[in-house]
Amino acid sequence: MMTNLFSSFDPSSSTPLLYNWLGLFVLMMLITRMSWLIPNRLNYLFVMITNTLHKEFKTLLGSSAHLGSTLFFLSLFILIVFNNFFGLFPYIFTSTSHLVMTLSLAAPIWLSFMLFGWVKNTNHMFAHLVPQSTPGVLMPFMVLIESISNMIRPGTLAVRLTANMIAGHLLMTLLGNQTASVPAILIGILLFVQVLLLLLESAVSIIQAYVFSVLATLYSSEITTH
Template identity: 65%
Template sequence: MMMNLFSSFDPTSNFNLSLNWISTLIGLLIIPPMFWLIPSRMSMMWLKITMTLHQEFKILLGNFKSQGSTLIFISLFSIILFNNFLGLFPYIFTSSSHMIMTLSLALPLWLSFMIYGWINNTIHMFAHLVPQGTPPILMPFMVCIETISNIIRPGTLAIRLSANMIAGHLLMTLLGNTGPTMTLYMLNILIIVQILLLTLETAVSIIQSYVFAVLSTLYSSEVN
């Protein structure tokens, strides 16, 4: 029995192992049949998605530095999409709703971009701290604002993903818990609302994984 709504997101452990974190790897079980067996509609669809993402990320990164770089962000999109989507199934742990998962994706990426940028393009990184056309009197304030906005980037990436996953799941849990006390007429309405919410959450799962990958790509393009 749940003590509160947020307990539905609590990790559980057996034999001192958090076995529900293994749900992060369930998506890997879907991939081998798609790519190593006879090509199917699903594999062709995924190939089309991958090529579309490659073209978009190539434009964001710039043609001269996109060779192979887009694979990192396509892989990032794939693992977040799998985790978000699998979390919609009953009894599957939604790992992307936890900050430990989202921050561990965002922080190493941001750190690697910052280290690369400050070592190889120091002047360019300093120039980013003062937007073009800033009056001289405002330059110290703009440097502080730009520095803070740069530092909080991994936090905003992580919070955006986990908060969007938690919000929809909480709403579905809250509405689902009111079901036993409802009349038959209201129960039919509740089922329709839950189906609509599930459709919305499916769209949110795709959109949030795309947003995470695109913002990571934009942060990468700024350091070059």
């Protein structure tokens, strides 16, 4: 029995078996078998999704993007969406509900973009701090505001993904704890609401992975676009 509501996000309270690593291993085996087995409908669906995301990321990056850069953002999307989905299964810890995981993804990406921009496109980075048609009096304030907005980007990326994952899991935990206390006549309604919430969390898992990848793509396009 859980001691408090947030104990479901404590990895030490879960089972000692490494279901997260086992699930990722099985998933990688399922993905790589597409290269040597006869394609089926699931494979066609996966390829269609990746091709659609590739075209969208390529459009966001612009013509000045490096070749193959969309593969990085596709891999990032797949990693996040699978970790989000794994957290919906029983006895699997939701790694994306902790800032340790999300910050480990967001901070290196943001830092690499900043280092590349300031080393390769220094003038463009300085020009980006002051929007066009800014009055001279407001230029120091705009530089300060743009600098702060750039500094908090990894935090906003990480917190957005973590908060959305925690919110949905807390609702599912609250409803799940009410099963033993509600009257028998209401159990069917409660189970129906839990199924709807599970479907909503599945959609949130995809949307948040998409938002994280798109924002990372936009941050990269700001560095490379002149």
